[in-house]
């Protein structure tokens with residue numbers, strides 16, 4: 001039977017870990033938590049704490065990365081709402097500006113996702129999102145042939161660049 005770690009099994013394990021991370025001495029920590037000895041805390045720090053801290057840091061990075069993505073996503077969603085409103089009002093120039101923003105947002109999202117995955121998926125991500133968006137925009141503009149023509153032209157120009 002493997003020997004259990006009295007710190008890992010301890011009811012106050014999180015507090016012990018925090019005290020270790022804060023740099024408290026083994027003796028002080030052992031004095032504060034019943035059933036622990038300086039030696040058991042020392043062993044726990046050496047064999048278990050590093051992995052715990054590493055895991056916490058990884059998840060923090062992931063959370064930070066997620067929050068950046070969330071911000072870009074929410075900006076993108078706002079742009080799409082502006083675009084929809086502009087289309088509903090037949091405001092072609094605002095629609096065009098929103099369209100450029102939306103395109104920029106998609107490119108940025110694709111870049112972020114590509115970088116986070118560390119794989120060359122930028123074109124795939126962009127291509128899977130863009131045609132659907134383009135189709136939706138052009139069909140939404142059908143009641144406004146003039147705006148639709150201008151948007152289609154802008155899309156063609158933008159896509160070539």
Ligand SMILES: [Zn+2]
Nearest residue numbers: 005008044048
């Ligand atoms: Zn342990």
